[in-house]
Amino acid sequence: MRNFIQKLAIGEMSIQIDDTDRRLIRHLLADPDLSTADLATRAGVTAATCWRRLDRLRGAGVIRPAHAVIDWRALGYEVEVSLRFTLDKTNPRAFDEFIAGAREVPEVIGIETFLGRVDVRLNVIARDMGHYQEVYRRRILTLPHIADIEALMLVATIKDDGALPV
16 A cells, blocks of 8 residues: 655644554544554554654644533533624724623633634523523623624534544
8 A cells, every 4th residue: 555645734834644644643533532552553553653653743733632522411501502793893903802702701612703704603502591591681792892693503413523534
């Protein structure tokens, strides 16, 4: 089998990955809790090779530090809403002030900025519709520089794996 080498540009740094790196990444995506020894076995490399490769991939920013994934519904948060905002950009600090305010709302679990018609998206969770209405009226609508809001209520998550075709 031909060893395919791919050069990835990451920020200002570039790294070359080969078939072994891709195997490690695929197995890590499939089972992030694997020990280095088990990952090495599944990828067909020694534990030392696996450790060195993972260290290089982490150092290059290809693999970021692990974090806990919380199932908010299991904790009683039954409502998730994606709010899309267009900001009044006549104030040069509109983005910074809006985002600073949004960070202070505990029910906001995600903040993303965009180029285009939508400027910012907030992902908001709530225990129920009454709680959401309270958060929306008292915390969201009071955020600065809002020109327009569109709400999208999450019905179902079909795919959420973040995997790449490596």
